[in-house]
Amino acid sequence: MSTLTTSPAEIASSNASLRAFLHGLPGVDRVGADQRAAMLGTRSIKTTAKAQAIDLAISMVDLTTLEGADTPGKVRALCAKAVRPDPGDPSVPKVAAVCVYPDLVERAVDALAGSGVKVASVATAFPSGRSFLDVKVADTRQAVQAGADEIDMVIDRGAFLAGDYRKVYDEIVAIRQACARDAASGGEDAHLKVILETGELATYDNVRRASWLAMLAGADFIKTSTGKVSPAATLPVTMVMLEAVRDFRDRTGRVVGVKPAGGIRTTKDAIKHLVLVNETAGDDWLTPSLFRLGASSLLNDLLMQRQKMTTGRYAGPDYFTLD
Amino acid sequence: MTEPGRLTVRKTYKLYIGGAFPRSESGRSYPVTSSKGDFLANAALASRKDARDAVIAARKAFPGWSGATAYNRGQILYRIAEMLEGRRAQFADEVAAADGVSARKAGELVDAAVDRLVWYAGWSDKIGAIRGSANPVAGPYLNLSTAEPVGVVAVAAPPEGPLLGLISVIAPVIVTGNTCVVVASERAPLPAVTLAEALATSDLPGGVVNLLTGRLGELAPWLASHMDVNALDLTGCPDDLALSCEQAAAENLKRVFRPSGKPDWLADPGTARLTAFLETKTVWHPIGV
Numbered sequence: 001m002s003t004l005t006t007s008p009a010e011i012a013s014s015n016a017s018l019r020a021f022l023h024g025l026p027g028v029d030r031v032g033a034d035q036r037a038a039m040l041g042t043r044s045i046k047t048t049a050k051a052q053a054i055d056l057a058i059s060m061v062d063l064t065t066l067e068g069a070d071t072p073g074k075v076r077a078l079c080a081k082a083v084r085p086d087p088g089d090p091s092v093p094k095v096a097a098v099c100v101y102p103d104l105v106e107r108a109v110d111a112l113a114g115s116g117v118k119v120a121s122v123a124t125a126f127p128s129g130r131s132f133l134d135v136k137v138a139d140t141r142q143a144v145q146a147g148a149d150e151i152d153m154v155i156d157r158g159a160f161l162a163g164d165y166r167k168v169y170d171e172i173v174a175i176r177q178a179c180a181r182d183a184a185s186g187g188e189d190a191h192l193k194v195i196l197e198t199g200e201l202a203t204y205d206n207v208r209r210a211s212w213l214a215m216l217a218g219a220d221f222i223k224t225s226t227g228k229v230s231p232a233a234t235l236p237v238t239m240v241m242l243e244a245v246r247d248f249r250d251r252t253g254r255v256v257g258v259k260p261a262g263g264i265r266t267t268k269d270a271i272k273h274l275v276l277v278n279e280t281a282g283d284d285w286l287t288p289s290l291f292r293l294g295a296s297s298l299l300n301d302l303l304m305q306r307q308k309m310t311t312g313r314y315a316g317p318d319y320f321t322l323d
Numbered sequence: 324m325t326e327p328g329r330l331t332v333r334k335t336y337k338l339y340i341g342g343a344f345p346r347s348e349s350g351r352s353y354p355v356t357s358s359k360g361d362f363l364a365n366a367a368l369a370s371r372k373d374a375r376d377a378v379i380a381a382r383k384a385f386p387g388w389s390g391a392t393a394y395n396r397g398q399i400l401y402r403i404a405e406m407l408e409g410r411r412a413q414f415a416d417e418v419a420a421a422d423g424v425s426a427r428k429a430g431e432l433v434d435a436a437v438d439r440l441v442w443y444a445g446w447s448d449k450i451g452a453i454r455g456s457a458n459p460v461a462g463p464y465l466n467l468s469t470a471e472p473v474g475v476v477a478v479a480a481p482p483e484g485p486l487l488g489l490i491s492v493i494a495p496v497i498v499t500g501n502t503c504v505v506v507a508s509e510r511a512p513l514p515a516v517t518l519a520e521a522l523a524t525s526d527l528p529g530g531v532v533n534l535l536t537g538r539l540g541e542l543a544p545w546l547a548s549h550m551d552v553n554a555l556d557l558t559g560c561p562d563d564l565a566l567s568c569e570q571a572a573a574e575n576l577k578r579v580f581r582p583s584g585k586p587d588w589l590a591d592p593g594t595a596r597l598t599a600f601l602e603t604k605t606v607w608h609p610i611g612v
Contacts, residue, residue, distance in 0.1 A: 040506065171411070231381050265418075312548075313548040313549065313550055313571075313574065314375055314545065314548070314549040314550060315551070316549070316550035316551030316552075316575070317551065318550070318551065319550060
């Protein structure tokens with residue numbers, strides 16, 4: 001693919017130019033994409049490669065709790081688990097981040113201080129994204145002030161589906177600015193993950209367009225779903241997004257991460273995603289700084305599989321924390 | 324007997340896991356022969372992953388099954404007996420082929436299996452009376468002990484008695500609220516698969532009974548060491564295999580039931596098998612003064 005000659009700001013100068021650009025992207029062959037993802041899902045990963053994949057997957061997990069019933073105690077417990085997933089085995093790597101609602105960020109920051117595990121916060125009227133821009137910006141700014149290292153924002157799917165790409169773009173840019181930390185605190189800006197909610201975008205073509213739109217607007221990560229809508233992260237959708245970040249790097253030089261979230265519950269699912277990353281975007285993306293798995297119950301399954309590999313016995317859920 | 328010009332519809336013998344009839348994950352099968360050595364059918368040769376899937380299915384079914392009322396469980400066991408009765412001729416043929424007994428004897432064995440189910444079905448709401456108690460304690464408490472199911476039970480079905488023996492090991496396990504993973508007789512697995520078809524149509528929730536066909540020596544060690552299995556019934560295990568299974572079972576303190584000697588399936592079963600897979604829960608309730 002040729003290098004992008006026009007700057008993102010020029011492309012986004014009007015709805016018409018954005019539309020021309022996004023609709024000029026090659027279409028996705030739905031049948032082909034489904035088939036390729038299914039084919040890659042049949043790869044057999046065994047023994048030492050599996051052990052390596054499990055540890056890599058654990059280190060990529062964004063351990064998530066996004067329930068209305070979340071309590072400070074639950075967040076604290078989840079943070080303890082993030083740092084030391086299996087209390088009986090110190091060789092288990094820590095997870096990448098803990099993902100919570102904005103009002104619980106402070107609790108998570110306290111519990112994770114000095115551990116190296118990041119705190120991610122959803123923001124912008126998660127999960128629907130149906131609120132005023134001011135509210136979304138304020139939501140984000142407060143989460144950043146509370147100490148969030150990463151912000152998971154949702155795009156305005158209504159505007160996207162109505163063809164108002166400019167509105168979606170402007171919103172991402174505004175949230176990106178709200179992610180900036182003031183110079184006084186001296187911290188880095190919060191990373192911005194943009195949730196496309198692919199389950200509501202209807203077609204793979206839309207997934208590709210939304211991915212490009214988010215990347216043009218400055219996303220550090222593109223994320224499949226909130227986890228509140230079904231279908232969430234499916235293999236073909238993740239593949240389309242991985243193709244988008246690969247092509248985006250080829251055309252602009254900027255590297256964007258991918259985070260499938262929602263519906264990834266088993267080690268097998270996680271390993272399928274890792275194979276997909278390796279085969280689509282390449283092994284540059286096989287690092288927690290560029291690929292994450294948004295999940296909650298997945299971690300226990302990874303730990304059970306890991307224990308099976310070390311002890312030779314099938315593990316039982318009774319021996320892992322409920323969360 | 325097929326009419327001339329009509330194609331025979333052959334039955335594929337599969338596993339029974341979580342209420343569904345999958346082929347073995349491994350894709351393997353093995354030939355099953357009659358007692359005279361004639362080829363009968365190919366049965367699925369389950370792998371350790373099938374055993375693992377079966378344990379997951381059994382665990383998933385446990386809360387619902389153990390939470391059902393004893394009366395309801397009894398009714399469902401009785402319903403299984405009804406389904407067996409309706410397939411009496413089919414079972415008799417299979418038992419006759421597998422054991423080399425006469426058609427009459429095979430019919431008697433099927434009747435005995437149906438009667439065994441009915442007998443165990445009656446125990447569902449009575450076992451609490453013989454295994455529970457109100458305990459006299461030196462304090463102002465009402466102290467009650469009740470029997471509770473242990474959880475997921477892995478069962479090695481006996482090699483002999485392909486139907487009666489199988490029913491005699493499954494019924495006492497499930498009637499008290501346990502769920503089970505059963506490895507059917509390696510030599511004569513066909514009645515077990517047909518039993519699965521009866522179970523699937525008898526209101527028994529999927530996953531309460533999971534039936535695997537294959538080599539016990541290949542499956543038993545994985546089930547015995549599985550951390551999510553709560554008890555083992557080693558009835559069908561040869562001595563050397565039973566010993567290693569008992570050792571593996573110690574890892575998470577599984578309950579192990581290993582009968583001594585060769586069981587006589589036509590004899591009165593007694594309550595030994597019923598009580599082997601129960602835990603005792605004791606409640607101390609303060610008495611208001």
